[in-house]
Amino acid sequence: MRKQLQYTALAGMLVLPAFLGHTSGAVAETAGSVTSKDEVVYATLKANGELGPIYVVNALDVARAGEVLDYGAYSSVKNLTDLSELEAEKEGVRLDASEEGKFFYQGNLPEGTELPWDVAVTYVLDGKEVKPAELAGKSGKLEIVIETFENEEVESVFYENYLLQVSLMLPNTFQDIEAADGMIANAGKNKQITFTVMPGKEDKMTVAAEVTDFEFDGVQIAAIPSSLPIDTTGTEGMTEDMGQLSDAIKQLNDGVAELENGVSQVHDGARQLSDGSSQYKNGMNQLNGNSAELVHASSSIQDALKKINAGLSSDAAQVDLSELAELPAGLSQLAEGLKETANGMAALKENYAKAYGALDGAIKEIPAQQLSEEEVAELYASGADPETVDKLVASYSAAQKVKGTYDQTGQAFAAVEPSLNQMEEAVRGMSGSLSSIAAELSASLKDTDLSGLAELQKGIAAISSNYGAFHSGLVSYTGGVSELSSSYGKLHGGLVELSEGTGELENGVGELQNGTAQLYEETKDLPAQMQAEIDKMIQEYDKSDFKPVSFVSPKNEKVSSVQFVIKTESIKKEEQPSKQAEPEKKKGFWALLKELFK
Structure with missing residues (x-):
């Protein structure tokens, strides 16, 4: 009798979620509202930089529970918030937000989708270019060359307003590391090399080292808006210094004229x-x-x-x-x-x-x-x-x-x-x-x-x-x-x-x-020239007024942030096959259910 009651209670527990799910679906028929949206674009590249699969993790800040349409062309979607199913429609994803707060889901972009940047990674061992598949376990003088280019097939707003942080985590099998224009930092036993590529710029980065038994976790690239404003409070002193320099050159020219x-x-x-x-x-x-x-x-x-x-x-x-x-x-x-x-x-x-x-x-x-x-x-x-x-x-x-x-x-x-x-x-x-x-x-x-x-x-x-x-x-x-x-x-x-x-x-x-006269002629407006260069730099690199736009669809509004996380495949040595143990015999549902009450 006792066991019968237990089974009846379990059956009720199994039926209850379905009932609740049906009830919540009925509630979600009302329209919901979203105050902001964040997009994080994840892309996996091959070891040489060729493009691989891309997916986006969308975070919606739901202000009112209900039905929400998020635009974007996805080949498939996955709910990361609850167990409710999501389906990709032609124009986007229609979801039922059962409660206020953050709602996360993953959308896999269709094959052929491209990033705003093209990336090329080249490996040179002892002066000869080597394919990534042939490099694992090798030793010698290695150069890793990373190049970034604008992909003109993609909206240029990201290329022109995003800076790239290119990072490489090198194990202690890398010695005598050289990285021009790169910042080298200790990360435990490893060394982390970081490069920065400014918005609207193509770049070529090189890391050289002596390697033994080569393995590599790959290149990681983070693309974020260059939204930090440029502080111009110190430029007045610079222009004043340039003014003093211009005055000094004038005095020099006058003195040379007197000397002449x-x-x-x-x-x-x-x-x-x-x-x-x-x-x-x-x-x-x-x-x-x-x-x-x-x-x-x-x-x-x-x-x-x-x-x-x-x-x-x-x-x-x-x-x-x-x-x-x-x-x-x-x-x-x-x-x-x-x-x-x-x-x-x-x-x-x-x-x-x-x-x-x-x-x-x-x-x-x-x-x-x-x-x-x-x-x-x-x-x-x-x-x-x-x-x-x-x-x-x-x-x-x-x-x-x-x-x-x-x-x-x-x-x-x-x-x-x-x-x-x-x-x-x-x-x-x-x-x-x-x-x-x-x-x-x-x-x-x-x-x-x-x-x-x-x-x-x-x-x-x-x-x-x-x-x-x-x-x-x-x-x-x-x-x-x-x-x-x-x-x-x-x-x-x-x-x-x-x-x-x-x-x-x-x-x-x-x-x-004649030389000092020409020098003075070219530098007499030095403060104004300096200020013009500062203004040009500010215009080129100060993106503090940039407003984020959606990567997946221009129809999406209230976009708060869009970031890119790009990583190349790692290069590892093949593991030796080991003897696999025989899989356990799977237990049935009722057997597992009985074990819960033992």
């Missing part, structure tokens, strides 16, 4: 100095060349004075005064030659003073401040064209070298003008002395007769004696002129090299100024 002007003045001064030095050198060479003739003429005058003096001393009656009358003219001619030499020295001194003044003023305008290595390094790091900076540094070094050389040799330049003054005064003194001697001698000859010959003889003796000292000074002077002419040749060679060097420096600084 100064170097041009230096070169003009050096060129004038070289030209004046050339004239001075030619004059010195000509003067030195005439020195022998001058000394010879003076020696002849000295010999003539000695003969006249000797003749007057021996016998006044036998003196022939005709030759003596020619002496004043010779002395006057010599004095005139010395006067012309002095005038040439005066002109040379004036030209040299102008050239030297121009050179001295131009070189003094070269800034004396020294650039430190840190300042040069900051200039290279400022973003300026390295070639332009190289020219600037080279021109700066050359200008400092010119200034240093001038500072060391400035005393030699300064000593030339005083020397010219002394030489001019000495030559003019000699010319004046000879003119005085000639005048006195000429006057004496006019007023002299034989009765005053004794007085003439005394005057000639005095002139002869004084002229000896003059002749000695003239010989010393011509010797100094010869030595100065020889030494000045070396100084003139240096001045010519200086002029050539400042010419090259002027050309180099001119090119530098």
Whole structure:
């Protein structure tokens, strides 16, 4: 009797769910409402990236229980919430939501459905591409190359607004892992490699490692909306920095322009100095060349004075005064030659003073401040064209070298003008002395007769004696002129090299100024250009205003989120077959039911 009651109770329990199910079906005939919907698209790819089966897990947030139509073309569906059956219709899935809350179901997409991305996975072992089926258990230097492309056959809204997170879980059989642009993280004994592909971008990712007894769980790809807004609060500081850089480049360009002007003045001064030095050198060479003739003429005058003096001393009656009358003219001619030499020295001194003044003023305008290595390094790091900076540094070094050389040799330049003054005064003194001697001698000859010959003889003796000292000074002077002419040749060679060097420096600084002018022209609007690039980046990558759309059907509304989970097949070694145990004999329903009450 007791067992009969138990069986009756069990039968009632079995009938009750069917009755309740029928009752709930009757209630679901009323229309339900959904406030939001989430879609998670699962796709399995072959090991090389070829597309496999795709299914979608739909999550409906039911606000009012009842009948709900969810759009989408599915080959089959499966209820993941309760035991009620679902059927796929032509336009979607009609379901009965028995209660409020989340309702989950799986919809398998028909064969031929494609993803918004095409994926290709290539395996290269020891430099040779290997098919995935042949790779399990192999060892060597392995490269796994993952490429993602836009699938133009699918609505582009997902490709343009979703970022991809590509992950690989590598076991400890992978050593010396290299992953450019990938993030490597520890995951227990394993290593997880993660790459990020930005929305609207195709990418190629490579992982290289030394592998032993290769096995691989596959590549996992998560596609999610790039919905994080880009924070632009720090961009103001960036644009301000770019503004400072632009101002610094302007100052650099202005400074180089001033440097070019100064170097041009230096070169003009050096060129004038070289030209004046050339004239001075030619004059010195000509003067030195005439020195022998001058000394010879003076020696002849000295010999003539000695003969006249000797003749007057021996016998006044036998003196022939005709030759003596020619002496004043010779002395006057010599004095005139010395006067012309002095005038040439005066002109040379004036030209040299102008050239030297121009050179001295131009070189003094070269800034004396020294650039430190840190300042040069900051200039290279400022973003300026390295070639332009190289020219600037080279021109700066050359200008400092010119200034240093001038500072060391400035005393030699300064000593030339005083020397010219002394030489001019000495030559003019000699010319004046000879003119005085000639005048006195000429006057004496006019007023002299034989009765005053004794007085003439005394005057000639005095002139002869004084002229000896003059002749000695003239010989010393011509010797100094010869030595100065020889030494000045070396100084003139240096001045010519200086002029050539400042010419090259002027050309180099001119090119530098052209470069800095172009650099400034290209960077004067740098803050605006930077802001434009920031705005472009924000427009390209900030998807915070993106509104999700359904992947399975554009008719679905109130879509809250759509995500993609994509995974390639794993590559495993084949397991050795093992002896299978004989299956247990299945027990009948009543036998199992009896066991529940034992």
